[in-house]
Amino acid sequence: MVFFLCPFLNFAQDLEPRVYANVPTKLNVAALTYGYLEGNILTDPSLPIKDFEISSHNVAASYVRTFGLANKLARVQVTLPFTFMDGSQTKTSGEVLTGSRTGFGDTRVRFGINLLGSPAIDKKDFNKFEQNTILGVSLVTSIPTGRYYDEKLINIGTNRWAFKPEVGLSKRFNHIYAEIYTGVWFYTNNNHYLVNKKLEQKPAYSLQSHASYYFKNSMWIGFNANWFVGGKTITEGVSDDSQIDNWRVGGTFSLPIAKAQSLKFQYHIGAFTNNGLNYNAGTVTYQNSFF
Structure with a gap:
């Protein structure tokens, strides 16, 4: 998984492979x-x-x-982040401001179902099924549980809800899995932006693709890319020059370390940035699967 805990790192920037993967039912991760x-x-x-x-x-x-669910494979995912953030701002006057934030970020809940190519199969029959093409849909909800100071410009939480309906297509070619997802983030208003201002945001559109190669020992490596556009912000009815049109690329490496356990490493950078958001990000994930 990949997560972004700063409120203005546009939600469209997800780079998350294998979201619609074919797996058995009653699996816990x-x-x-x-x-x-x-x-x-x-x-x-x-x-x-x-x-x-x-x-x-x-x-x-x-x-x-x-x-x-209706003989289709479905899944629900809940993610709760916590962040330690330090930053500095340079005003146009040349003044440098520094600060830090610590606290929980906004909780994310994803509900998805594979509509085609991935029936609900339990563990004992799963190895008999040969995956080909999967079509899935999901809804991601960002819940405003993150720490938020209404008098501060930079926060961990967003103080608003956000929803992303998404459609994903996954196809297997022997040891290679190719995936493409497209979705749209919709945002509610933040009515306590800088104390008493109203912050609105237009929808942000996302397109991401992944190509992963799987080895016989369940180790896999992948290439990830994402394009996101939109998300213009409006403060107190005044629109600003905040339209985003950005590309990001990265790689993922997953290594099994024990039965049903793995480590996943991911790194990604901005390939093209028109409006800020030029940063590098790396993650490492420990994962344990059980029935």
Whole structure:
């Protein structure tokens, strides 16, 4: 998994392979992730801020449960992040401001179902099934549980809800899995932005693709890419120059370390950035699967 804990790191930036993978029902997956993020993030182009440098240490606990729904494979995933963030801002006047934030981020809940190519199969019959093409849909909900100071510009939580309906297509070619997802983030308003201002945001559109090669010992390596566009912000009815049109690329390496346990490493960077959000991010995830 990949997660972003700063509120203006647009939600469309997910790079998460194998979201619609074919797995048995009644599978439980518990994971703990550490991530480090560093770079230049322009949080709001309408503000008198020339640049924003951030370094962020993040941990997240997540849980996934699979089950059958109308004879289709379905799953629910819950992720709760916690972050330690330090940053500095340079105003147009040249003044440098520094600060830090620590606390829980916004909780994410993903519910998904594979509509085609992935029936609900239990563990004992799973190895008999040969995956080909999977079509799935999901809904990701961001719940505003993160720490938020309404008088502060930079926060961990967003103080608003967000929803992303998504469609995903996955196809297996022997040892290679190719995937493509497209989705749209919709945001509710933050009515306590800088104390009493209303912050609105237009929908943000996301397209991501993944190509993964699986070895016989369940080790796999993948290439990831994402394009996200939109997300213009409006403060007190005034639109600003915050339209985002960005590309990100990265790689994933998953290594089995014991029966039903694995480590997953991921690193990604900005390939093209038109409006801030030029940063590097790396994560390592410990995962344990059980029935």
